[in-house]
Amino acid sequence: MSLSPAAxxxxxxxxxxxxxxxxxxxxxxxxxxxxxxxxxxxxxxxDAADRLVGVxxxxxYPPAAEELPKVGYKRALSxxxxxxxxxxxxxxxxxxxxxxxxxQIVLAGVPVPMIPDQPTVAGLHxxxxxxxxxLDRAGAAVELSAAVDAALxxxxxxxxxxxxxxxxxxxxxxxxxxxxAAGRDTAADTLxxxxxxxxxxxxxxxxxxxxxxxxxxxxxxxxxxxTERNLKGLGGEDALLAxxxxxxxxxxxxxxxxxxxxxxxxxxxxxxxxxxxxxxxxLGTIQGGAPRASEQASxxxxxxxxxxxxxxxxxxxxxxxxxx
Amino acid sequence: xxxxxxxxPGHANLLKRHxxxxxxxxxxxxxxxxxxxxxxxxxxxxxxxxxxLRTLAGVAGLPAGEVAPQHQAVILSIRLPRTLLGLLVGAxxxxxxxxxxxxxxxxxxxxxxxGVSAGGALAAVSVIVLGGxxxxxxxxxxxxxxxxxxxxxxxxxxxxxxxxxxxxxxxxSVTTLLLAGxxxxxxxxxxxxxxxxxxxxxxxxxxxxxxxxxxxxxTWPAVGSLAALMTPPLLxxxxxxxxxxxxxxxxAEAGHLGIAVQRMQPIIVALAALAVGAAVAVSGxxxxxxxxxxHLLRLAQxxxxxxxxxxxxxxxxxxxxxxxxxxxxxVTPAExxxxxxxxxxxxxxxxxxxxxxxxxxx
Numbered sequence: 293m294s295l296s297p298a299a300x301x302x303x304x305x306x307x308x309x310x311x312x313x314x315x316x317x318x319x320x321x322x323x324x325x326x327x328x329x330x331x332x333x334x335x336x337x338x339d340a341a342d343r344l345v346g347v348x349x350x351x352x353y354p355p356a357a358e359e360l361p362k363v364g365y366k367r368a369l370s371x372x373x374x375x376x377x378x379x380x381x382x383x384x385x386x387x388x389x390x391x392x393x394x395x396q397i398v399l400a401g402v403p404v405p406m407i408p409d410q411p412t413v414a415g416l417h418x419x420x421x422x423x424x425x426x427l428d429r430a431g432a433a434v435e436l437s438a439a440v441d442a443a444l445x446x447x448x449x450x451x452x453x454x455x456x457x458x459x460x461x462x463x464x465x466x467x468x469x470x471x472x473a474a475g476r477d478t479a480a481d482t483l484x485x486x487x488x489x490x491x492x493x494x495x496x497x498x499x500x501x502x503x504x505x506x507x508x509x510x511x512x513x514x515x516x517x518x519t520e521r522n523l524k525g526l527g528g529e530d531a532l533l534a535x536x537x538x539x540x541x542x543x544x545x546x547x548x549x550x551x552x553x554x555x556x557x558x559x560x561x562x563x564x565x566x567x568x569x570x571x572x573x574x575l576g577t578i579q580g581g582a583p584r585a586s587e588q589a590s591x592x593x594x595x596x597x598x599x600x601x602x603x604x605x606x607x608x609x610x611x612x613x614x615x616x
Numbered sequence: 617x618x619x620x621x622x623x624x625p626g627h628a629n630l631l632k633r634h635x636x637x638x639x640x641x642x643x644x645x646x647x648x649x650x651x652x653x654x655x656x657x658x659x660x661x662x663x664x665x666x667x668x669l670r671t672l673a674g675v676a677g678l679p680a681g682e683v684a685p686q687h688q689a690v691i692l693s694i695r696l697p698r699t700l701l702g703l704l705v706g707a708x709x710x711x712x713x714x715x716x717x718x719x720x721x722x723x724x725x726x727x728x729x730x731g732v733s734a735g736g737a738l739a740a741v742s743v744i745v746l747g748g749x750x751x752x753x754x755x756x757x758x759x760x761x762x763x764x765x766x767x768x769x770x771x772x773x774x775x776x777x778x779x780x781x782x783x784x785x786x787x788x789s790v791t792t793l794l795l796a797g798x799x800x801x802x803x804x805x806x807x808x809x810x811x812x813x814x815x816x817x818x819x820x821x822x823x824x825x826x827x828x829x830x831x832x833x834x835t836w837p838a839v840g841s842l843a844a845l846m847t848p849p850l851l852x853x854x855x856x857x858x859x860x861x862x863x864x865x866x867x868a869e870a871g872h873l874g875i876a877v878q879r880m881q882p883i884i885v886a887l888a889a890l891a892v893g894a895a896v897a898v899s900g901x902x903x904x905x906x907x908x909x910x911h912l913l914r915l916a917q918x919x920x921x922x923x924x925x926x927x928x929x930x931x932x933x934x935x936x937x938x939x940x941x942x943x944x945x946x947v948t949p950a951e952x953x954x955x956x957x958x959x960x961x962x963x964x965x966x967x968x969x970x971x972x973x974x975x976x977x978x
Contacts, residue, residue, distance in 0.1 A: 372694050399689065
């Protein structure tokens with residue numbers, strides 16, 4: 293087993309990274325594949341979408357991106373599948389893979405600048421700058437970064453006067469079994485903090501982990517945050533709030549459930565300011581937002597009461613059928 | 617449990633059967649060549665057949681015409697290593713399966729029964745989940761070789777443990793071997809489950825794709841290491857065909873026929889574990905090839921291991937290449953995990969086999 297081919301691959305990758313930094317990437321690339329949702333959004337925001345020839349399955353926004361050929365999940369890419377789109381460059385974050393496939397792409401002459409993926413505001417600016425570097429759109433990147441900062445500043449100013457920080461629990465439904473909850477160093481954690489809330493699991497653990505029923509109770513969240521698509525997977529609003537681990541929490545008692553558009557909530561792309569403002573409005577941390585939140589709670593109560601009424605009026609005919 | 621009574625054919629029948637087997641082996645060689653050529657010629661990148669043939673001629677040292685460099689790169693650095701890897705993995709899994717079924721005289725035996733896959737999986741999952749923390753020293757030292765090496769070592773170590781458990785006073789009980797295998801499988805499964813529970817979402821994704829298997833890690837160094845590890849089992853197991861044939865009659869009967877049963881058993885187990893461990897290391901867990909391929913051949917040509925072992929190697933390679941061809945081309949430009957396709961193929965067959973076995977057993 294010789295190490296030299298691996299070393300060669302690593303050297304090539306390094307060379308490509310340098311080439312990317314020096315702007316030596318086919319200048320400027322005309323056929324781009326992006327295998328990260330945030331990077332895809334940045335390409336669109338930099339007005340270079342006409343050069344995109346393929347995206348991965350995490351690229352869900354803007355809707356036009358869903359029309360492009362899908363190259364699969366970012367961690368299970370296919371070398372030849374990518375090459376069949378004849379890309380000039382593959383935009384990837386450092387968690388893309390498998391590594392052998394990326395090596396093969398590089399060996400086939402397609403540069404793969406690896407862009408660090410940190411769910412922080414600084415990390416977002418870094419991503420924007422890195423994509424702009426590859427696309428040769430430095431000017432547009434400065435504008436985009438400034439727009440992101442402006443939107444964030446606006447949201448920060450609006451949430452500055454909030455009387456207190458609502459305690460939020462973010463749940464991610466990943467198919468069967470335990471749901472994952474967001475700890476620190478996650479997009480959800482940063483977003484909750486930026487929106488003037490507090491992630492109840494910030495000190496508990498890093499990344500997304502399964503959460504036991506008792507730990508959920510002990511965390512005592514005041515708001516449950518989920519994505520819209522996950523809410524369906526978790527059985528809908530009533531089923532989720534009735535779960536034994538959530539029903540007894542302050543959030544379950546007050547029926548405070550916030551569901552947000554998944555790509556907006558989790559992509560951590562150029563729409564970060566919009567995501568923060570949307571979440572802040574839901575949390576009631578934004579100035580003048582508190583009545584909105586209570587109004588939301590009251591609509592939920594009304595909907596709940598309506599459901600109960602429907603149940604009551606629905607039962608007699610059912611009885612009639614069975615007694616008949 | 618036995619593979620069914622071996623008919624005692626007349627001399628003329630025997631000769632005819634022998635010729636038929638020779639013919640079948642030639643047919644299988646031809647099948648492998650055709651499938652390998654398809655695997656090299658077909659893929660998401662559209663390459664004219666002429667370019668494919670020119671590139672292959674160039675590899676063989678023949679005068680080759682001009683080929684687009686990108687096409688040449690796709691064939692030489694992606695399709696050719698992948699085809700070779702698929703052939704080796706498929707052949708190794710199927711030969712190991714055939715040898716295990718013969719050794720245990722059990723049509724449902726599979727190398728995974730004695731813990732190779734479970735041990736390999738546990739080690740691989742440990743590397744994926746603990747790579748950044750508990751095992752950082754190991755993974756930093758070995759780099760990208762950490763995962764395959766761990767999977768390989770894990771498979772061999774569990775096999776060794778199972779084998780030691782089943783041996784006492786220099787004798788090995790096949791029943792104890794199977795039961796110990798089940799227990800060790802459960803323990804490894806528990807370890808894998810615990811690590812899966814500890815994994816974060818990114819690691820979970822990696823785990824999922826690894827446990828469904830893929831040939832996408834096909835680089836030339838991977839092919840080289842796999843060929844080195846696969847050569848002993850692929851060459852030696854077919855040479856042990858007479859031993860396995862005698863074992864079909866029973867351990868005592870094989871002993872009367874002059875076979876050193878107690879000496880041959882560990883050799884066969886070790887060779888099968890080597891083949892499966894190496895396959896798991898480069899391609900993750902690919903199910904059903906080791907189970908289904910020997911059975912297909914046994915149904916067609918009977919349980920003679922002189923035919924069954926080389927035949928399994930050839931058919932195993934061909935089947936895995938076909939499954940990979942589908943995995944690569946069905947959802948281009950993405951790719952399906954190959955384990956899904958082999959299980960889709962193998963699952964129904966396995967059920968039919970179970971029903972058939974139940975009917976004949978009653």
